[in-house]
Amino acid sequence: MNETSERPRWRGATMVTDAEKTPKGSARDIGYGPVRLSVRQLEAFRAFMLARTTNGAAAILGISQPAISRLIEQLERSLRFELFDRKNGRLVPTPEADIFFEEVERTFVSVDKISEIARDIQAARMGSLTVATMPALAHAFLPTVIARFARQHPQARISVLVFPSTKIEELVSAHHVDFGLGEFPFVRSGINAAEFCCTPYVLAMPTGHPLAALPTVSVTDLAGVPFISLSSNTAARHAIDQQFLMANVPREQYYDAQNSGVIAGMIAQGLGVGLIDPFTARDFQGRGIDVRPFEPNIPFRVGVLHPAHRPLSRVGREFLGMLQAIRKEWGIK
Structure with missing residues (x-):
């Protein structure tokens, strides 16, 4: 051969x-x-x-x-x-x-x-990312970020999971997602958490409500006003309860919900007033609600969580940078 x-x-x-x-x-x-x-x-x-x-x-x-x-x-x-x-x-x-x-x-x-x-x-054009987020950031803010990111990184694949903050913490700790966006506090081990934003809840009311005449609404202004609250398993509910107790203001409360989007929807239907986060407030602009600053200040504090000992990928870092940039554009601190 x-x-x-x-x-x-x-x-x-x-x-x-x-x-x-x-x-x-x-x-x-x-x-x-x-x-x-x-x-x-x-x-x-x-x-x-x-x-x-x-x-x-x-x-x-x-x-x-x-x-x-x-x-x-x-x-x-x-x-x-x-x-x-x-x-x-x-x-x-x-x-x-x-x-x-x-x-x-x-x-x-x-x-x-x-x-x-x-x-x-190298240019973060390719890669995959799984993000877990609380509902407040899922409806308008995150789609805005993804749309802009997609224009710069068209081949990147992004999956979004929407859960309560406690579940997000669990997913990050178990390495089931690349990073998460949830409300403080966090208690699990095996995660790193950095502050994404810390900005006050605002009071939302139906368009044309008498409280809209006030530049700032205080807890005492809510006496006798139907109030829709966050549910008892949320981070902010305890702080809201404390403010009403300390001011000795009785609440007229018939409804509560686990996230601000549902509360805003009920407010738009004229069922009462309530505290919502600023991301949801922006999402509902022109949709039947007005918002005013609320005193005393109740902070809406969101953290970025990622698994300890596992650094973010290049595409993850690029995406997180865009999250921060658009948050600033929206005027949220």
């Missing part, structure tokens, strides 16, 4: 022929070891096969014509078979060269694809 016609295969960075796998002492054992090739030799060969002249290959690689000839000769010595017939000072590819070129070209296409992926990762 003609050894020079064997089709080579890749093993890592080493080209391997079937002769390599032949046991010692067999009829095909001709003493050949593994074929060691340099990337530069393969580049020169590929450039020649594409250009079909040494001058053309030299132009592709930006080196001299003698350097191309020298690299091809070195490659042939490494392969131990001829890639070209030398006729009248020209290189004419052999059938073995055509076979070898098919493999080389496939390899270079793969390397080019890897390089392209690496550039995309």
Whole structure:
């Protein structure tokens, strides 16, 4: 059998022929070891096969014509078979060269694809992100961020999970999400938490309500006013209860809800007034409610949580930066 016609295969960075796998002492054992090739030799060969002249290959690689000839000769010595017939000072590819070129070209296409992926990762154009968020940020704020992020990073994949803050803390601690946005306090181990915003709740009321005439609404102004509260399992409910108790103001309360969006919806239907977060307040602008500052201040404090000992990916850091930028654009501290 003609050894020079064997089709080579890749093993890592080493080209391997079937002769390599032949046991010692067999009829095909001709003493050949593994074929060691340099990337530069393969580049020169590929450039020649594409250009079909040494001058053309030299132009592709930006080196001299003698350097191309020298690299091809070195490659042939490494392969131990001829890639070209030398006729009248020209290189004419052999059938073995055509076979070898098919493999080389496939390899270079793969390397080019890897390089392209690496550039995309470097520019945060590619990657995946799973974000868990509390409802207050899910309805308008996060879609706004994702829309802008998608224009700059069209190949990034983003999944959004919406849960109460206690569940978000659990998901982050278990490494089920890349990061989360939830309301303080957090008690679980295995997470890192940084403040995303700390801004006061505002009082929402139906459009045209008498309280809208006040520049700021205090707790004493709410005596006898139907009040819709956050439910008892939310972080802010205890602070709200304390303010009414300390001011000795009885509440006329028939409804409560776990998130500000539901409260805002009930307020828009004329069922009462209530405290909502500023993200929800912005979302409901022009939708049947007015908002006013409330005294005393009850902070809406949101944290960014991510698993301890697992840094954010590049796309995650880019996305978090955009979250911060749009929060500032919205005027939320």
